[in-house]
Structure formats: C-alpha cells, structure tokens
Amino acid sequence: MEAFDQLAELYQGEHSHNPHQAALIERIDSLVPATAPILDLGCGTGVPTAKIFTESGHRVVGVDISEGMLKLARDQVPAAEFVKTDVRELPADYGNFGAVTAFFSLLMLSRADIEQTLAKIAGWLQPGGYFGLGMVNMDADSLPIEFLGVPVTVSGYPQDELAARVAEAGLVVESAETVDFTPAGGPQESQIFILARRPD
DSSP states (O other): OTHHHHHHHHHHHHHTTOHHHHHHHHHHHHHSOTTSOEEEETOTTSTTHHHHHHHTTOOEEEEESOHHHHHHHHHHOTTSEEEESOGGGSOTTSOOEEEEEEESSGGGSOHHHHHHHHHHHHHHEEEEEEEEEEEEOOOEEEEEEEETTEEEEEEEOOHHHHHHHHHHTTOEEEEEEEEEEOOTTOOOEEEEEEEEEOOO
C-alpha cells in the first residue's frame, strides 16, 4: 500500500515497542531451532520481529508491499532478506519455514483473503513449525478507517472466531489472548495474539 511508504518512520515510532508482540516473538524464538528459517509476513520496518530473530541467528525472509517500509527494514536489519510483494500473491509452495509470523498485516486484507492466506501459511510451515499472529480485536470485513491520518480498509474477528479460523486452516492453537496496548501516539487498542503450531 502506497500509504505506508509515507508512514514508515511514524509507524515504527508508534508500534515497534509493543511488549505483547515482543513476548510472542521471544516465545517462538525459544521454540524454534536456531537453524530454522522464519517468514515474516507484512514485515514493515523489520523492527522488532526480523531484528529479534536475526539477532538469535535465524535466517529471516520478510515480505511487505511497501517500499518505504522495506527501505527502513533493509537499513535496520541488514542480515535479513526482504522481498517487495503482496502477501496475497505468494504461491502455495513459497517455502518451508520453522515459523511464520504476521503481526498486524493480515488485518489489511478482506476476511476471504485472510482465510486463504492462513491456509497457505499452514502449508509453508515445517511439521511442528509455529505461527505467531497479531491482530486488532474487531468484528469487521474491509471496514474503511483512518490510520495515522491515511484512509485504509481493515478486517478482523473477535478472539474466539479468529482462533477458529486459524484452526480451520489446519493449525493447532496453543494460546490466544486479548490484551490492551496503547501506541506512543494513542489511542488504546484491543489486540489479539495467537500462537499456533502445525501438527507433526
């Protein structure tokens, strides 16, 4: 989305210090072998997700549609590989990863596209691999809103429904929690974090 080319630094300043996201990243890092590659969908500026994983020695592939976000990511996390593409265009055989993460990127898709992407994520994971998901807690499909002063459309689900969609994709939901987070510029958001695993 071209809107995020303009917002890269502002987005990082407001959203890169989420302790709930960092805690889930670190949990996945402790569960996945250091040799396992990691795919970060909607990687944004590379901070904190790609940065934490590369500092632990993982090979990280970050995907984002915004060149502005990717420019910052390449500068800040030179050890990772960053690819400019639309998540929806990634093929079903894109790779074989020990973990896949998607923090607040799938909410920019329609519900139909979210569910198709979840199914592909299950296929990209190695048996026993982990999926970390962060979403805004909402009940909406392609709802027009203003985000950091830019018009976008967003989708989401309440926690139980989101967990059900993840399970329907073929993943085992290990934990799901709804938390409150206040970005540096406010206002407070209700957010959902899910850890899921592909069965062995």
